[in-house]
Amino acid sequence: FQAPLYHYIVEGLLVVWIIRLLFFKSYKIHDKVPLTTKEKDELIEDWEPEPLVPPLEETRAVSKPYRVVSGQPGKEIVVDGYKCKNFASLNFLGFVENERISKAATECVSKYGVGSCGPRGFYGSFDVHLELEKRIAKFTGTECAIIYSYGFATIASAIPSYSKRGDILYVDEACCFAIQKGVQASRSNVVYFKHNDMEDLESKLRHQEMLDKKDVKKSSVTRKFMVVEGIYMNTGEICDLPRLVDLKYKYKVRLFVEESLSFGVLGQHGRGVTEHYNIPVEKVDMMCGSMEYSLASTGGFCCGREYVIDHQRLTGLGYVFSASLPPLLACAAIEAIDIMEEE
Amino acid sequence: ARLNRIHSIFGTVDGLSGRFVSVFNYFKSLFYSKFMKPLRNGNVIHDEPPRKRFQEDFESTPLYIAVVTYINYGIMIVFGFLRDFLRRHGFEKTHASTEANDMKDFVPLYASFESFYTRNIYNRIQDVFNRPICSVPGPVIDIVERQFSKSGWMFKYTGKVLKNVVNLGSYNYLGFAENDGPCAEASIESIEKYGVGVCSSRKEMGNLDIHVKLEQKMAEYLDVEACLTFGMGFATNSMNIPCLVSKGCLIISDGLNHASLVLGCRLSGAQIRVFKHNDMKDLESKLRDAVVYGQPRTHRPWKKILIIVEGVYSMEGSIVNLPGILELKKKYKAYVFLDEAHSIGALGSRGRGVTEYFGIHPREVDIMMGTFTKSFGAAGGYIAGSRALVEHLRYHSHSACYATSMSPPVCEQIITSLHIISSTDEGKRRIKQLADNCRMFRQGLKKLGNIVYGNDDSPVVPAMIYAPTKLGAFSREMLKRGFGVVVVGFPATPIAESRVRFCISAALTEQQLQDALDAISDISDLLQMKYSKKK
Numbered sequence: 030f031q032a033p034l035y036h037y038i039v040e041g042l043l044v045v046w047i048i049r050l051l052f053f054k055s056y057k058i059h060d061k062v063p064l065t066t067k068e069k070d071e072l073i074e075d076w077e078p079e080p081l082v083p084p085l086e087e088t089r090a091v092s093k094p095y096r097v098v099s100g101q102p103g104k105e106i107v108v109d110g111y112k113c114k115n116f117a118s119l120n121f122l123g124f125v126e127n128e129r130i131s132k133a134a135t136e137c138v139s140k141y142g143v144g145s146c147g148p149r150g151f152y153g154s155f156d157v158h159l160e161l162e163k164r165i166a167k168f169t170g171t172e173c174a175i176i177y178s179y180g181f182a183t184i185a186s187a188i189p190s191y192s193k194r195g196d197i198l199y200v201d202e203a204c205c206f207a208i209q210k211g212v213q214a215s216r217s218n219v220v221y222f223k224h225n226d227m228e229d230l231e232s233k234l235r236h237q238e239m240l241d242k243k244d245v246k247k248s249s250v251t252r253k254f255m256v257v258e259g260i261y262m263n264t265g266e267i268c269d270l271p272r273l274v275d276l277k278y279k280y281k282v283r284l285f286v287e288e289s290l291s292f293g294v295l296g297q298h299g300r301g302v303t304e305h306y307n308i309p310v311e312k313v314d315m316m317c318g319s320m321e322y323s324l325a326s327t328g329g330f331c332c333g334r335e336y337v338i339d340h341q342r343l344t345g346l347g348y349v350f351s352a353s354l355p356p357l358l359a360c361a362a363i364e365a366i367d368i369m370e371e372e
Numbered sequence: 373a374r375l376n377r378i379h380s381i382f383g384t385v386d387g388l389s390g391r392f393v394s395v396f397n398y399f400k401s402l403f404y405s406k407f408m409k410p411l412r413n414g415n416v417i418h419d420e421p422p423r424k425r426f427q428e429d430f431e432s433t434p435l436y437i438a439v440v441t442y443i444n445y446g447i448m449i450v451f452g453f454l455r456d457f458l459r460r461h462g463f464e465k466t467h468a469s470t471e472a473n474d475m476k477d478f479v480p481l482y483a484s485f486e487s488f489y490t491r492n493i494y495n496r497i498q499d500v501f502n503r504p505i506c507s508v509p510g511p512v513i514d515i516v517e518r519q520f521s522k523s524g525w526m527f528k529y530t531g532k533v534l535k536n537v538v539n540l541g542s543y544n545y546l547g548f549a550e551n552d553g554p555c556a557e558a559s560i561e562s563i564e565k566y567g568v569g570v571c572s573s574r575k576e577m578g579n580l581d582i583h584v585k586l587e588q589k590m591a592e593y594l595d596v597e598a599c600l601t602f603g604m605g606f607a608t609n610s611m612n613i614p615c616l617v618s619k620g621c622l623i624i625s626d627g628l629n630h631a632s633l634v635l636g637c638r639l640s641g642a643q644i645r646v647f648k649h650n651d652m653k654d655l656e657s658k659l660r661d662a663v664v665y666g667q668p669r670t671h672r673p674w675k676k677i678l679i680i681v682e683g684v685y686s687m688e689g690s691i692v693n694l695p696g697i698l699e700l701k702k703k704y705k706a707y708v709f710l711d712e713a714h715s716i717g718a719l720g721s722r723g724r725g726v727t728e729y730f731g732i733h734p735r736e737v738d739i740m741m742g743t744f745t746k747s748f749g750a751a752g753g754y755i756a757g758s759r760a761l762v763e764h765l766r767y768h769s770h771s772a773c774y775a776t777s778m779s780p781p782v783c784e785q786i787i788t789s790l791h792i793i794s795s796t797d798e799g800k801r802r803i804k805q806l807a808d809n810c811r812m813f814r815q816g817l818k819k820l821g822n823i824v825y826g827n828d829d830s831p832v833v834p835a836m837i838y839a840p841t842k843l844g845a846f847s848r849e850m851l852k853r854g855f856g857v858v859v860v861g862f863p864a865t866p867i868a869e870s871r872v873r874f875c876i877s878a879a880l881t882e883q884q885l886q887d888a889l890d891a892i893s894d895i896s897d898l899l900q901m902k903y904s905k906k907k
């Protein structure tokens with residue numbers, strides 16, 4: 030343990046230097062050549078910001094006004110005064126005009142009123158929310174489900190609650206906008222693969238596997254996820270779930286499936302793309318869906334194993350920091366699931 | 373500040389990369405704020421001429437309470453490590469759910485240290501959160517009783533219901549959470565007419581006549597040119613801020629802004645700087661620096677600067693210093709985004725929010741945002757302002773293009789409650805009742821000797837508890853006496869500033885509030901919570 034004296038001195042100086050670095054403000058150029066107050070005021074006077082938004086005429090020139098729908102947007106629809114057959118809404122099961130659902134919602138208003146007036150944590154959890162979560166879990170055959178008050182916020186909140194900075198997301202390049210926002214909010218590394226191209230995905234996974242072997246320490250804490258859609262909102266194609274499940278176990282990458290469009294549509298009972306391919310739903314780590322299309326209500330849900338899903342109750346931004354789903358919409362969704370099962 | 377904390381949890385925003393730096397900064401700021409220069413001391417009264425003077429009150433934490441609180445955490449952390457150790461070695465049964473059997477060789481989904489807080493601190497007071505209710509969230513609620521296991525990990529429903537608990541927690545400011553009366557009737561009628569679902573976005577086939585009507589009424593009410601509504605308040609912020617600012621722009625955000633605003637800022641790609649909560653000096657120095665020095669490294673001037681603030685802060689009960697903000701906005705040519713989630717309907721003599729409260733015309737604020745979840749007893753959010761702004765958002769907002777539009781009965785609830793607020797005596801009565809209730813309750817609490825944060829007129833009344841163990845005790849004792857309250861701790865507040873937050877409603881009677889004060893006095897004695905030195 031004999032070290033020369035200069036060694037101690039150098040190390041001592043280094044320690045002092047580090048402490049100095051930690052506690053002193055960072056070096057700024059403008060500290061060196063201070064501007065006078067007058068110069069600053071002139072700069073402030075000179076600065077002209079861009080307008081907040083483009084002028085009204087410019088916006089008007091590139092856009093059309095919304096069409097106005099009068100009355101119920103069911104299979105018959107009145108658009109801008111024209112009576113039409115409706116080929117545009119995502120009312121797959123025709124639940125918009127369903128009497129039973131309207132009746133359930135009406136009863137719910139007479140019991141709970143309209144708004145929930147609070148987030149789930151603070152007296153915004155209604156018994157009907159808990160029931161709806163149970164019903165969704167039972168219907169999809171998963172352990173548990175969590176509901177959000179807005180379909181769009183569901184996957185966009187779910188992705189960042191698992192995938193953080195440094196993790197890797199494999200995302201289909203044709204994925205819908207909500208997924209893109211979730212991916213962006215997570216700040217993870219994103220790898221886009223060609224639309225529905227399993228070869229391309231596999232080659233990217235293989236490439237990563239090679240990198241992982243080189244840096245075992247890093248790869249042992251890097252979570253990896255694949256995010257796909259059951260039916261792609263942008264192209265209408267169905268994902269190749271059997272191949273994805275193979276890849277999941279082969280490369281140890283978790284699999285999230287966004288089923289907004291496929292829930293209630295694919296499979297014998299409408300359980301979505303897993304039922305369509307006859308794949309046990311446990312093979313998918315998380316299945317997200319929307320209650321805004323087939324179920325003709327509002328909001329979204331995620332379901333899967335309790336180990337995975339429960340985490341969102343403390344970290345899903347759109348779940349924690351927003352008021353819960355109005356109870357009447359939860360009742361409507363419960364009734365819609367009942368009808369799906371019965372009819 | 374809270375934003376700093378959120379950033380240190382979710383990563384940093386201001387270009388400093390790496391978790392270490394932000395964690396370090398967090399401790400540094402904690403250190404500075406706690407021991408070097410108390411950020412908040414005593415009454416700050418600025419000289420603002422119009423109608424209302426800006427006032428707020430943040431009594432600083434008594435030193436010995438701060439010390440006790442940290443010791444409190446220390447003990448819990450030591451026991452946490454001990455129990456983690458016992459669980460790891462199989463001496464204590466783990467109740468947490470586990471990974472699927474065929475996925476044990478995957479990279480773990482959660483890092484163990486991330487959930488330390490949940491496992492060892494949150495779980496002990498889990499029973500005071502997420503209490504399920506089975507009635508309208510009005511002045512009294514019915515709570516479904518749960519029985520927790522001793523460890524706090526598991527619960528079962530006893531099958532009993534706690535009836536008529538006085539509700540001091542819901543955001544039911546004007547008392548529109550009702551299951552009968554004009555609002556409920558109108559909503560039911562609209563279910564008959566439209567159904568519940570819309571199944572399409574505003575841009576496609578989801579723009580119903582009822583939405584158009586709501587937007588017109590709302591714009592009239594706020595006295596602005598136009599208004600656009602969305603199905604969720606959270607998404608209104610997080611999906612619209614990116615349409616207004618982008619790379620090359622600067623956002624200057626209040627340190628205590630809501631998570632939805634923070635997310636919106638992050639998604640926008642603009643640079644973000646944070647100023648101390650409601651501190652005009654700090655804001656001015658940030659603005660000045662920004663305009664003078666331009667963008668970092670390139671030193672190009674910023675394209676635009678957007679100041680983001682809230683009307684009433686939901687955890688502090690403070691009201692934004694709007695006159696101060698607008699003065700700086702004019703001086704430095706910045707734009708102002710004002711989130712009125714908790715203030716619309718609840719402040720001002722006619723319920724028009726902070727602008728009315730300060731006697732300022734809403735047109736002076738560039739972007740007026742608010743939610744329908746609170747005072748209106750519905751759901752959703754709006755953005756109001758100039759026609760150019762609203763039309764721009766109508767065609768570019770992510771929310772309007774991709775998200776399903778608001779459900780008709782919810783929309784009808786807003787229209788009806790809006791009508792009552794803006795043009796009936798009943799509405800005036802409710803607004804006055806709310807103001808009276810707030811004053812009475814807040815002054816009552818102060819008289820008891822509790823430390824109460826925020827502005828004297830705000831309907832959000834936070835009273836400080838500090839120690840996390842008292843948090844659970846306070847809520848349980850209140851429930852025993854028939855009052856439902858909201859207690860909040862880390863990470864929604866600074867780590868040593870746990871508090872109880874009362875949300876006052878116009879539907880509560882004076883008697884109920886007096887009873888609540890009596891119960892609080894009782895429990896505050898029990899828990900030694902009368903910290904205030906002012907009394």
Ligand SMILES: Cc1ncc(COP(=O)(O)O)c(C=O)c1O
Nearest residue numbers: 351352604605606630713743745
């Ligand atoms: C300031 C602020 N903005 C936005 C929101 C989100 O509104 P919503 O609950 O309607 O999603 C909240 C809700 O708590 C809030 O406090």
